[in-house]
Amino acid sequence: MVPKVVFGEGCFDQLSSILSSKKKEKAPFIYLVDNVFEEDTKFLDRINLRFNDKLIFVSAEEEPKTSQVDTLVKNIKSEFTYLPSGIIGIGGGTVMDLAKAVSIMLNNKGSAADYQGWDLVSKKAVYHVGIPTISGTGAEVSRTTVLTGPVRKLGINSDFTPFDQVVLDPELTKGVSKNQWFFTGMDCFIHCVESLNGTFLNAFSQSYGEKAYDLCLEIFLGDTLSEKESRAKLMMASWHGGMSIAYSQVGVAHAMSYGLGYVLGTKHGVGNCIVFQYLSEFYPKDVALFKQMVAKHGVTIPQGICQNLTEAQLNTMITVALGMVPLWENALGADWEKVITPEKLRELYLKM
Template identity: 25%
Template structure:
């Protein structure tokens, strides 16, 4: 078996890892840094903290705090315009997936021109962009280590993905202290997004022995710590486990891809504005139930990694314990369990199922083939 494995230039992990930012800024000889974040992250005091570190490294900082959650194409355009007016030579993306993805877009659009929509698909960005560093403040998307960025196309009411090797940052700094202020609902949704990355990439046709290592460890860490991180956000050990779980899931996703959960979640985000983590978390058990037959042994492995007692069980019995474990975790951390809870009605199913079938990049990487009829059935079960 031949397989590539990609990572950012350097990764720093652990509490206090953010101290390495200054050295990275100096190494890159950055003079004027465009710091991309959002108001929630700024409100938690994290923008000031990072600003001080960049200033101490001898560079100027220009802030852009107008990133919206689940960023739109228009939001990216505003960020690119502001970047160009500011005359910066380096980008630091600080926040959850939204500011990190906007940072990636600004980097490549500033150099290649056009709109981010011109690059939707795989490998369509011609040249590397402005150099950048990513610093996550949620334990969820893994965007700091992936070649992906996701944007909301308001016209088509769909989330769209750009995949390019130029989205790998110079450095990813994963410091769990920066996640301590994330409120319980965001901790729950983002944590379930990370679990979805681990489960989908572990069971994907593109999974490799190397991604399996990361995916299984991510599942263990998240299953062990998500409840605690949601219930008692000040638990630094739970936060550290979640940060590692999220980045390990991201590394697995970056190299093995995700599948039908994300494909079904895209129109749910685009048409109903359901946050990415919530959409994935809600759909995950229904898609797992559909997928188990596609890779029974791997689903049995997930059950074990989630702490289920699989001794004496057949692989099939163990596989269904994975489903039970995910359902219980999702319920315990307060995720909505039904589409009707997020405003979906029966008459919406056809549109959702049809839109899902356009997400061919992800459906092609699912352990079981998904037809339009299957998509309808999964949405109907989840209603």
């Protein structure tokens, strides 16, 4: 679990005092910041860089890659003699995942691709802080950092992955576009659905999942919340949803979304929505609720993205999805392979 967290409107301004006790002599703090803030001088001034601290803008246009992590680590090590005092990620799920992965790889040899899987990391990560500016992914609290590698899309899942400190300031999510708000929020909703309907469910994950699920219904189907209340509650839904899957697992939508992401580069939240609309067989009540949310907010889910796939692309997509064994086990139990066959996945993908 994340050992330290602060929450509240304006709490971002506590960052300097939070970091002061972690500063090591001559060792900088490295800030990985979503490049949407590159021209926002008012916001950047609040970061309060000191001494040799460094700010690196990163693009979240594409899903994070192992090669991107390797490049960031190489550049940091070549510029500084000392390991950084810490890595601070400021942005959405992509930036959160990059910050977690970079902090791990600064202390572990090889490529980030070598650690895609479960519990492969041997050395503790550099101190790292997560500051989400979009709510829904749960990346701020999860024990994984999802990366697209040379042969698969899979997270670095380990006890060293979670942030040491998280700063949850709902004020930072102002100005997020409607589509991004919706798709990222649906990532949270689908986390809850897959956790609560999975075979790995336990009282701990259930308590978090139920709370996040109820918050999502209030935010996306209700009419009583102010914009400020909605921002705060979605940030809490993201946190609770992330906690729920950290102690259980996700399921069918995420497994298939990984295939879309690997082959087509589909953004994670969008990919989940594309898949989820066709999963009534597995989550009938919640797919119906999802479609109500889509209609209420007038969001368009991309259609037909798999129509022109080559046979090789389709087979790769199926292989990537089938490789998500813990996700399928959670969704369908130990005998999942009797239900989810390559032919079944082919049928589902060709609907999309």
